[in-house]
Amino acid sequence: MKSPFQVLLNLFPRPFLIQISLLLRPLLVFAYKGKTYKDPIDGKTFSKFLPYGYEKQRPNVLSPSTLSLERHRLLWLYLKQKTNFFTQPQKILHFAPEQAFYKRFKSLKHLDYTTTDLNSPIADVKADICDLPFETNSFDSIICNHVLEHIEDDEKAMKELYRILKPGGMAILQIPQDLSRAATFEDDSIVDQKERAKIFGQYDHLRIYGRDFFDKLRSIGFDVEEVDLTSELRDSEIDYYRLAKGEIIPVCFKPA
Secondary structure, eight states: OOOOHHHHHHHHHHHHHHOOOHHHHHHHHHEEEEEEEEOOOOOOOOOOOOEEEESSEEEEEHHHHHHHHHHHHHHHHHHHHHOTTTTSSSEEESSSOOHHHHHHTTTTTTTEEEHHHHHSSTTTTEBBBBBSSOOTOEEEEEEEOOOOOOTTTTTHHHHHHHHHHEEEEEEEOOOOOOOTTTTOOOOOOOHHHHHHHHHHHTTOOOOOBOOOOHHHHHTHHHHHEOGGGGSSSSSHHHTTTTTTOOOOOOEEEEEO
């Protein structure tokens, strides 16, 4: 039997759920107050996190305050600990801006921060990732997370990301990953939404990326670092921040 969270995720459009969750957030913060787990994005602690997932529910992963998931908290820690993102003036392009990051990144005065998406109401520029309206070599950094699995021609999208990134620039391209797979799995013959959700995790996902994802990025021209930040953390820290142990952050650089 599906939990109430799964029913909501499958019944209502994501923008509507985001609006509702923002209204409920103060209540969630109060209901889940405690010291057991910490969201590093805002520094708040909780007795537990909420469950999340369209098909398979992951318990204790959705932060009551920022509504961040494992990947968001992992990226925040990486940007804080391993980059100059929070100190160095730079021009940033953020695809499909996540609620956990949007206002925080926008408030950083040293960032020239632009958001883009085809449908998001908070995107500064409405654009197709496969045909972007930006000049070549425009951005110092690009954040494009959990987008490519939705794109039919992901190779064309990767080439556009490479084109608009400045030489020496960094692109973080997180995706849902199954590192037990050597090769990415796609099957366009599966058209039923329920069946696609069962196989791909969401009805609008077009593939399950395997380990070959990193080499595909390299074939475009990127220098790719497969960063496992959790390998540098104690198990107690991974649990405290509610991270996914072994999750790889694809950090891509355009050669200077």
